[in-house]
Amino acid sequence: MSxxxxxxxxxxxxxxxxFQTFPHVKDLVSDVSWNYEMAxxxxxxxxxxxxxxxxxxxxxxxxxEFRMCIECFICQDTCHVLREYKKFDVFGGPRTMVRMANFEMHPMDQEDRIPEIKDEFGIAYCNITKxxxxxxxxxxxxxxNAIIPLKERVVDRYYDPVKKIWRLITGEKVRK
Ligand code: SF4
Ligand code: SF4
Structure with missing residues (x-):
């Protein structure tokens, strides 16, 4: 406060x-459990x-950088996609993107999260208002540092025309 x-x-x-985005419980307390479900x-x-x-x-x-997150969820409360448009079913919000970026950019990670980043977590809903x-x-x-690199990975996987043609020819799946 100082x-x-x-x-x-x-x-x-x-x-x-x-918070405006999450259900009000009492006084300044909100129910932020949805964020833990996303995590x-x-x-x-x-x-x-x-x-x-x-x-x-x-x-x-x-x-x-992503490990600095203290899970305050202020970013989730500020994001208009969640706060105004209530897109909880199709968009994970900025905090979830930070978590995914943390894992995706871990140098030893081998998991493939790109299909989920595109579909379940709906990264396209972010219009980079910052x-x-x-x-x-x-x-x-x-x-x-988190959302734009993840968007680039989705675009590279799904919308690169050369890769699309290659998949058509070879029958290769989008999930690696
Ligand atoms: S990324 Fe979001 S939840 Fe994490 S510290 Fe920043 S504002 Fe808080
Ligand atoms: S940049 Fe994207 S995630 Fe961040 S507040 Fe704007 S729409 Fe939401």
Missing amino acids: DVIEETPEGEVITVRP KAVAPIKGPEEGDWKFSQFEAKRAQ CCTDVCPAGINITD
């Missing part, structure tokens, strides 16, 4: 409200049977 008070012009009222639905990291666990500093740092990034207290660059 930061908020410092940044607020003198005389301006500071209003504290419960459980993300396939965990699947490492190789045998690995030497050597990877570059860049690879380690890239995933490390509101989630603006409010993240952990300073995670949600949009640029």
Whole structure:
């Protein structure tokens, strides 16, 4: 609160409200259990049977940013796709994207989550407004570092015309 008070012009009222996106329980308490359901639905990291666990500093740092998440769910509350449009059935929201990016970019991970990122978690619903990034207290660059790279992976898998033709010729499936 001290930061908020410092940044607020003198005389301006500071209003504290419960989340708008999630069911209100009492006072400032909301039921955020949906977020934990989403977290459980993300396939965990699947490492190789045998690995030497050597990877570059860049690879380690890239995933490390996502581990800063404190699960405050402010990003979920801010995202209009959830807050205004209530797309809980088709979109996982920014926090879920951060979790998936954390696993997807783990240097030893071998799980294939791209079909789920596209379908179950509905990454196409994000229109990159960056509101989630603006409010993240952990300073995670949600949009640029998590969502956009995941979108690129989906586009690369499903919408690359050369790969589409290749799949038509070879009968190769989209899930690797
Ligand atoms: S960038 Fe995407 S996930 Fe973030 S608030 Fe906007 S629509 Fe939601
Ligand atoms: S706002 Fe940041 S810290 Fe909070 S849940 Fe979202 S990603 Fe995690």
